[in-house]
Amino acid sequence: MLVAFSDFSESPALETDVCITGGGPAGITLAIELARSGREVILVESGGLEPDDDSQELAAGEISGVPYTDLDSVRLRYLGGSTNHWAGQSTPLQPIDFSVRDWVADSGWPIDYNDFAGYLPRAADLCRVSHEEWVLPNNAPTNHLEDAGFRPVLFRFPEPIFGFGEAYRRDLEKTTGLTVILGGHVLGFNSNETGSEVMSVTVGNRAGKRQEIRARTYVLATGGIENARQLLLSGPTESRPDRWPGLGNNHDGVGRYFMEHPAYDLGQVSLTESDDFLSEAYTWIGDDKVRLDLQLDASVQREARILNHSMFLLGSGSRRKSFSERMLSWIKPPDLEFRIRVRLEHAPYADSRVTLSDELDAFGLRRTKLEMRVGDLELATIRHVVESCGRGVGMADLGRLKFDGNSLSEAWIDDAFWQIHHAGGTRMSADPAKGVVDANCKVHGVANLYVAGSSVFPTSGQANPTMNFIALALRLADHLEKGT
Numbered sequence: 001m002l003v004a005f006s007d008f009s010e011s012p013a014l015e016t017d018v019c020i021t022g023g024g025p026a027g028i029t030l031a032i033e034l035a036r037s038g039r040e041v042i043l044v045e046s047g048g049l050e051p052d053d054d055s056q057e058l059a060a061g062e063i064s065g066v067p068y069t070d071l072d073s074v075r076l077r078y079l080g081g082s083t084n085h086w087a088g089q090s091t092p093l094q095p096i097d098f099s100v101r102d103w104v105a106d107s108g109w110p111i112d113y114n115d116f117a118g119y120l121p122r123a124a125d126l127c128r129v130s131h132e133e134w135v136l137p138n139n140a141p142t143n144h145l146e147d148a149g150f151r152p153v154l155f156r157f158p159e160p161i162f163g164f165g166e167a168y169r170r171d172l173e174k175t176t177g178l179t180v181i182l183g184g185h186v187l188g189f190n191s192n193e194t195g196s197e198v199m200s201v202t203v204g205n206r207a208g209k210r211q212e213i214r215a216r217t218y219v220l221a222t223g224g225i226e227n228a229r230q231l232l233l234s235g236p237t238e239s240r241p242d243r244w245p246g247l248g249n250n251h252d253g254v255g256r257y258f259m260e261h262p263a264y265d266l267g268q269v270s271l272t273e274s275d276d277f278l279s280e281a282y283t284w285i286g287d288d289k290v291r292l293d294l295q296l297d298a299s300v301q302r303e304a305r306i307l308n309h310s311m312f313l314l315g316s317g318s319r320r321k322s323f324s325e326r327m328l329s330w331i332k333p334p335d336l337e338f339r340i341r342v343r344l345e346h347a348p349y350a351d352s353r354v355t356l357s358d359e360l361d362a363f364g365l366r367r368t369k370l371e372m373r374v375g376d377l378e379l380a381t382i383r384h385v386v387e388s389c390g391r392g393v394g395m396a397d398l399g400r401l402k403f404d405g406n407s408l409s410e411a412w413i414d415d416a417f418w419q420i421h422h423a424g425g426t427r428m429s430a431d432p433a434k435g436v437v438d439a440n441c442k443v444h445g446v447a448n449l450y451v452a453g454s455s456v457f458p459t460s461g462q463a464n465p466t467m468n469f470i471a472l473a474l475r476l477a478d479h480l481e482k483g484t
């Protein structure tokens, strides 16, 4: 059932089994899953079915650290969240992303890759991409850079691209036991005095309406940046101690290790003739729309002590051609000159963080401040990938690379662009001093509060986040079904 908060009859305190805050893909997945298992679920979404300025404006915030795009343009606040303008690109995190890498400080997940990967096929279904193995079929174009250590990475796309709000609206309306409140802004989780248990959530609107919701279990799913902010804003409503650090923040971990996915274009590759793998990113395999990129194999990453990444050659247009355009491409000369685009894992840095700004929003709550950092590893990875690409092109006699190594400096980040993937901030760790949630996504030290979304990622790999945190949301649903 979908209900507008403004139409909702106020009651002293609404009670439910599970209260989920945030109706993006993480919240929607979990809400439907839990309601289908017989739980009474309330999902509270700030926006409505369409974009609206009043809700969107609440996403504004302050930026310091490395340059970044305005915070109210990198996320959307209405049902479906940022999938209302995503590209749908999906690929799984890889085993190396879960491992402890001694050259990446604070790397390693507290869960096993296979535990996560068991949920991928259902996550792929929900993202409307094929759940077949993520390997290339035999008839895929040949990767000529294999001798330089590169292996293909397969990305899949839904066709057509869809937003989670629209796509799963019928399930949200019809699933027994599920109530979706639209236009209700979560103003904070109210805890007991010590912050060890959430007692209720306060929902409000600009007309001054307020409603408490009480649940046995609460799940925070307001997005990669907002999840940290919500914890920092939450705590005991009455007699909150001075200098209250926020909920689940006894170790000053909330908001830290924030990660994005930077991408950077450099070098110039001149091919002597067109190469199917290198010059055509988008293709079809059966009914699947896919992209084929390259990455240095995990063994090479270990040896070179670099971050995960993917790369492709960026031509003047061929990389963006649709299938039908490709069929017509015989009438045009093929692209032979390319830039290299490297898309990077962003290493987890404790001082790359979401904090609270001194500016207040329309509800008098402190807005977000994002202070993002990068370090030496990202630069070292770009350099290694480009040099390896040049070596591979030469070894395969495909052409040559022009790249002035001296031109690559710390200033790269000023010309980098971001893929708008928000991760970290409420990272997962078995150790409460090193993370905000445990291996089950429960907030350390808070008995009944969980987090869903990529803010729980300890490291972000090179993969697009959504299908991966949907797999984690399904895993969380399994955990809650057993326990609540």
Ligand SMILES: Cc1cc2nc3c(=O)[nH]c(=O)nc-3n(C[C@H](O)[C@H](O)[C@H](O)COP(=O)(O)OP(=O)(O)OC[C@H]3O[C@@H](n4cnc5c(N)ncnc54)[C@H](O)[C@@H]3O)c2cc1C
Binding pocket: 021, 022, 023, 024, 025, 026, 027, 044, 045, 046, 047, 074, 075, 076, 077, 078, 079, 080, 081, 082, 083, 085, 086, 087, 088, 089, 090, 184, 185, 186, 187, 221, 222, 223, 224, 226, 419, 420, 421, 422, 452, 453, 454, 464, 465, 466, 467
């Ligand atoms: C341009 C663009 C392209 C992208 N392309 C891809 C891609 O190709 N592949 C991919 O995997 N990812 C992509 N992403 C990222 C993807 O959109 C996000 O990973 C995903 O939407 C995050 O889901 P979420 O549920 O965690 O949060 P969100 O999508 O941010 O949803 C959070 C929801 O919570 C609501 N909310 C926030 N605060 C409150 C509050 N206080 N009270 C109540 N509700 C609240 C919001 O209104 C929103 O609906 C892209 C993002 C952008 C911006």
